[in-house]
Amino acid sequence: MNSLRIDVDNIVFSYGVAPLLRQVSFSVEAGELFAVLGPSGSGKTTLLRVIAGLAQPSSGCIRTGGAAVDTALSPGRNVGMVFQSLSLWPHMTVFENVAFGITGPSSERETEQRVTNLLDMLDIADTRDARPDCLSGGQRQRVALARALVSEPRLLLLDDPFANVEHELRVQMRHDLRVVQRRLGITTILVTHDLEDALSIADRVAVVVHGVIEQIGSPASIYDFPSSPAVARFVGVENFIPGVVAHVENQTVEFSSPDIGKLRWSVARDRPAEGPSLLSIRPHALHIHPVDTFRDGRYSWFEGEIVTSEFLGEVVRYQVAVGGILVSVKQLHFLGTPPTPSGTPVLVGFDPTHARVFPG
Amino acid sequence: MKSYAIRSSVVKRTFAVLLAAYLLVFLVLPIVKLVIAAITDETGQLIRGPLDVFFNHPLYLESLFNSIVVSAGAALLAAIAAMPIAFVLWRARTRPPLLVELFGFLPLFVPPFMLSLSLQSLLGRGSGLGQWLQSWGDMDPGLWGLPSVAVIEAIHYFPLVLMLLIMSTAAYSEQAHATASVGVDWRRLAIRVFLPLGLPGLGFGMAITFLKTLDDLATPLSLGLTNLLAPQAFFRVSTYGAQDPLSSLMAIAMILISALAWLASVVLVRQGLADWERPLNSPLPRIRGRLGTGGLCLGAIGAFYLVCYSGVILTSIARIWSYTALPESYSFAHYASALESETQAFANTFFYCGFAAVLDVAIGLALAYAIDHAPDRWRRLLTWSIASLLSVPAIALAIAYLQFFQGLRLPLFDEPLDATGFLLPLAFSVRGLPFAIRACHLVLRNVPASYIEAAQFSGRSRWTVARRIVLPMMALGLIVAFLICFGVSAVDLSSAMLLVPSETEAPISYSIYLHMQSTTGRGTGSALAVLVIAFVAIAMTGVVALLRARRAAAPPIRRIVFPGTQTH
Numbered sequence: 001m002n003s004l005r006i007d008v009d010n011i012v013f014s015y016g017v018a019p020l021l022r023q024v025s026f027s028v029e030a031g032e033l034f035a036v037l038g039p040s041g042s043g044k045t046t047l048l049r050v051i052a053g054l055a056q057p058s059s060g061c062i063r064t065g066g067a068a069v070d071t072a073l074s075p076g077r078n079v080g081m082v083f084q085s086l087s088l089w090p091h092m093t094v095f096e097n098v099a100f101g102i103t104g105p106s107s108e109r110e111t112e113q114r115v116t117n118l119l120d121m122l123d124i125a126d127t128r129d130a131r132p133d134c135l136s137g138g139q140r141q142r143v144a145l146a147r148a149l150v151s152e153p154r155l156l157l158l159d160d161p162f163a164n165v166e167h168e169l170r171v172q173m174r175h176d177l178r179v180v181q182r183r184l185g186i187t188t189i190l191v192t193h194d195l196e197d198a199l200s201i202a203d204r205v206a207v208v209v210h211g212v213i214e215q216i217g218s219p220a221s222i223y224d225f226p227s228s229p230a231v232a233r234f235v236g237v238e239n240f241i242p243g244v245v246a247h248v249e250n251q252t253v254e255f256s257s258p259d260i261g262k263l264r265w266s267v268a269r270d271r272p273a274e275g276p277s278l279l280s281i282r283p284h285a286l287h288i289h290p291v292d293t294f295r296d297g298r299y300s301w302f303e304g305e306i307v308t309s310e311f312l313g314e315v316v317r318y319q320v321a322v323g324g325i326l327v328s329v330k331q332l333h334f335l336g337t338p339p340t341p342s343g344t345p346v347l348v349g350f351d352p353t354h355a356r357v358f359p360g
Numbered sequence: 361m362k363s364y365a366i367r368s369s370v371v372k373r374t375f376a377v378l379l380a381a382y383l384l385v386f387l388v389l390p391i392v393k394l395v396i397a398a399i400t401d402e403t404g405q406l407i408r409g410p411l412d413v414f415f416n417h418p419l420y421l422e423s424l425f426n427s428i429v430v431s432a433g434a435a436l437l438a439a440i441a442a443m444p445i446a447f448v449l450w451r452a453r454t455r456p457p458l459l460v461e462l463f464g465f466l467p468l469f470v471p472p473f474m475l476s477l478s479l480q481s482l483l484g485r486g487s488g489l490g491q492w493l494q495s496w497g498d499m500d501p502g503l504w505g506l507p508s509v510a511v512i513e514a515i516h517y518f519p520l521v522l523m524l525l526i527m528s529t530a531a532y533s534e535q536a537h538a539t540a541s542v543g544v545d546w547r548r549l550a551i552r553v554f555l556p557l558g559l560p561g562l563g564f565g566m567a568i569t570f571l572k573t574l575d576d577l578a579t580p581l582s583l584g585l586t587n588l589l590a591p592q593a594f595f596r597v598s599t600y601g602a603q604d605p606l607s608s609l610m611a612i613a614m615i616l617i618s619a620l621a622w623l624a625s626v627v628l629v630r631q632g633l634a635d636w637e638r639p640l641n642s643p644l645p646r647i648r649g650r651l652g653t654g655g656l657c658l659g660a661i662g663a664f665y666l667v668c669y670s671g672v673i674l675t676s677i678a679r680i681w682s683y684t685a686l687p688e689s690y691s692f693a694h695y696a697s698a699l700e701s702e703t704q705a706f707a708n709t710f711f712y713c714g715f716a717a718v719l720d721v722a723i724g725l726a727l728a729y730a731i732d733h734a735p736d737r738w739r740r741l742l743t744w745s746i747a748s749l750l751s752v753p754a755i756a757l758a759i760a761y762l763q764f765f766q767g768l769r770l771p772l773f774d775e776p777l778d779a780t781g782f783l784l785p786l787a788f789s790v791r792g793l794p795f796a797i798r799a800c801h802l803v804l805r806n807v808p809a810s811y812i813e814a815a816q817f818s819g820r821s822r823w824t825v826a827r828r829i830v831l832p833m834m835a836l837g838l839i840v841a842f843l844i845c846f847g848v849s850a851v852d853l854s855s856a857m858l859l860v861p862s863e864t865e866a867p868i869s870y871s872i873y874l875h876m877q878s879t880t881g882r883g884t885g886s887a888l889a890v891l892v893i894a895f896v897a898i899a900m901t902g903v904v905a906l907l908r909a910r911r912a913a914a915p916p917i918r919r920i921v922f923p924g925t926q927t928h
Contacts, residue, residue, distance in 0.1 A: 081817050087810040091832045093398055100828065101818040151818060 003030040004154035035202035043211040072096030081157040088132035101150040128312035224352040259323025260302040265352030272357035285354040299349035309339040390760035398608035410605040427589040431573040435566040437514035446525035452654035464523025469847035472516040473578035478671030513573040521565030528561025567625030576751035603764030611756035618751035676886035694883035707869040716788035717845035724796030758858035788849035803837030
């Protein structure tokens with residue numbers, strides 16, 4: 001398939017008074033799997049519908065292969081889409097569902113061949129005469145994918161196709177999708193609310209919050225270097241400690257917080273601005289030690305007391321009271337090690353390079 | 361694309377104009393004319409004569425009072441009977457099978473005067489059972505007076521109220537039921553849990569019973585009772601013609617009473633339409649194979665109705681039946697006679713009701729689509745307006761039609777419009793519209809937008825998408841919507857009695873009524889009644905069978921019969 005580059009340029013979409021999308025711009029390279037990640041109501045599905053031509057933007061334009069395209073749905077757009085509900089037509093068999101997507105001059109034999117090849121590739125050939133309500137969740141998802149691919153689109157749009165699927169199947173489906181996408185080299189935009197979906201298979205991720213693209217980057221960069229507290233929250237940062245940043249020396253930063261006291265660390269680059277700030281640390285970037293242990297100089301330390309502990313299997317989650325706030329800490333669980341009981345005074349330490357400081 | 365958008369917009373506007381014209385000509389203007397006729401004279405001057413006559417004439421005042429009391433009595437009796445049974449079924453966690461639940465809606469498709477005639481055959485002075493029961497008092501319903509109307513209507517509509525209560529209280533999960541039941545006194549459970557859950561269904565069921573009883577013309581007449589508003593209005597029109605201001609006044613009074621009752625029912629449930637419909641549509645797994653108390657209750661109710669309708673059944677197969685408990689000899693001659701002599705009535709019914717149902721489904725689809733796509737505040741207003749159509753009694757609409765269309769001639773046929781059979785299906789269609797819109801609403805809900813969008817992505821033409829995706833997905837729902845509208849029209853005897861130009865052009869319900877009025881025709885009339893009930897039952901069974909054939913189709917039919925806001 002001949003894949004396509006797509007440019008989304010300053011798209012604004014309003015429904016009623018409040019705009020759902022505000023000046024959204026990004027580009028997706030040919031053959032790339034691009035994920036749009038955001039919480040419910042952030043406008044990500046609306047964005048996908050605008051790209052698909054199912055919704056008319058208030059302003060802005062979409063270019064494919066460098067040429068502006070009509071924003072209304074038209075047969076010549078070469079777009080395939082998998083809907084969140086999958087929307088398989090219940091009165092048709094798997095074969096009929098998939099074959100419906102073939103238009104233009106195509107003999108019965110060609111149709112048969114194309115559909116069969118696709119069903120074979122997606123490993124659902126044995127379901128070709130079954131109706132959708134007889135299929136498992138995974139099979140239905142594959143049929144929806146086959147239907148979207150049968151017209152050989154140059155752009156594939158996926159609207160949260162793994163939603164409402166149990167975890168094990170979800171992992172398998174993600175993997176299958178990535179394999180097919182790589183094999184066909186088709187430009188793909190995946191909209192999802194699930195961090196794991198986006199990080200695990202996308203080449204790049206855009207985080208949308210309140211109709212605005214907050215950050216675009218590789219999965220690792222989004223995860224490690226969130227650009228704002230909103231993105232940080234969405235990618236799993238739970239601890240936001242308010243305080244004030246001051247520059248002590250050239251490469252040293254001091255963070256003063258009424259809750260955790262004064263912390264100092266060195267920064268080589270991207271020195272945070274002085275003034276009121278939020279120090280964000282992931283729960284698993286924090287370590288708990290007994291209060292009387294050696295304080296490793298590579299870490300910043302503060303004292304607290306365990307309030308609650310939750311055993312989650314792989315990890316134990318602690319809520320530690322530090323000053324007037326609660327800090328969430330995740331510690332790996334090791335065989336035979338019981339969780340530290342509530343009420344235990346502890347030292348909490350973190351590697352400052354794993355923390356992010358946002359203007360407060 | 362632009363030309364398509366313009367074309368689409370023109371089509372939508374044309375539809376909207378046609379729809380508005382239909383509602384204006386066949387609903388709003390006739391009702392306005394009815395009001396004008398009641399308060400003005402031939403010169404257009406305001407008069408208060410009809411009002412004076414109405415409020416000073418003891419018979420009319422009595423009729424007004426009787427109509428309200430009898431209708432309210434029927435609604436109350438049906439509710440009183442349904443509540444304990446629904447509670448027992450609820451406690452026993454018995455959800456009736458779909459077919460039984462659908463049979464609960466039979467009262468909407470069978471006219472109540474059939475029950476009246478059946479009970480008269482069974483308990484009347486001429487029957488053996490009636491004679492035998494003489495020692496406990498006279499059991500002939502024809503001799504009880506007005507209470508007999510209330511009792512017959514209550515028995516007739518009881519299954520509907522019961523089913524609405526069951527569906528209303530079934531609207532939550534097994535776990536919630538268990539939580540509510542564990543360790544709670546049954547009285548507290550009934551008052552604090554069962555009643556609030558059942559109130560939406562109860563309120564709606566009582567309102568329907570009230571409205572239908574108020575509008576019922578044939579049942580009081582079959583019992584020889586005329587001191588009610590519907591028979592009085594009918595007699596005034598029959599005697600003085602359609603322009604009689606007093607009959608208009610009675611029709612308006614009936615509309616006002618119905619509207620008030622409808623509003624009262626909504627106030628009673630203290631919820632918006634959408635809110636009280638929601639619980640009716642919640643899917644609860646049907647409990648199978650557990651009969652116990654609930655099963656016995658349902659069996660007893662079935663047996664009771666079999667006994668009630670045995671009068672009609674026995675009359676239909678009786679050769680001679682007089683002063684004996686059962687007929688002396690049996691024959692199917694009445695059926696042969698019914699099928700032979702009433703072919704025209706069957707054809708008329710199919711024409712009138714079929715025409716009305718097709719119109720209803722078409723208009724219902726358009727209106728349901730408009731409601732679905734309207735802004736929120738308009739959606740609520742439209743939903744209420746359509747639902748309020750239920751409070752326009754058939755007899756009031758028929759009188760309004762006779763007044764409004766009098767003197768108009770049918771263009772091609774050059775005949776007076778009211779002398780043709782065209783007014784009847786139009787009246788049927790207006791009356792069936794609330795049901796049609798609800799049904800079509802669900803039909804549309806069964807085809808979510810994403811299914812159509814998915815088809816459009818293929819690049820197929822809109823016609824292909826409509827033919828291969830939309831229509832097949834809507835087909836079953838449309839058939840059910842058609843059957844509902846057909847059935848509702850087929851029992852609308854009040855409209856038929858006023859709008860049918862001649863007996864030869866009467867639908868089957870009117871023919872049954874006419875047969876039943878004569879002693880010699882009772883056998884044929886009963887045979888016709890049994891055929892009609894059997895037809896409705898077979899149609900319902902057929903629909904259920906069709907649904908069962910399609911896996912997972914049971915929830916949609918329940919939603920179609922009792923539509924609401926369920927999403928796909």
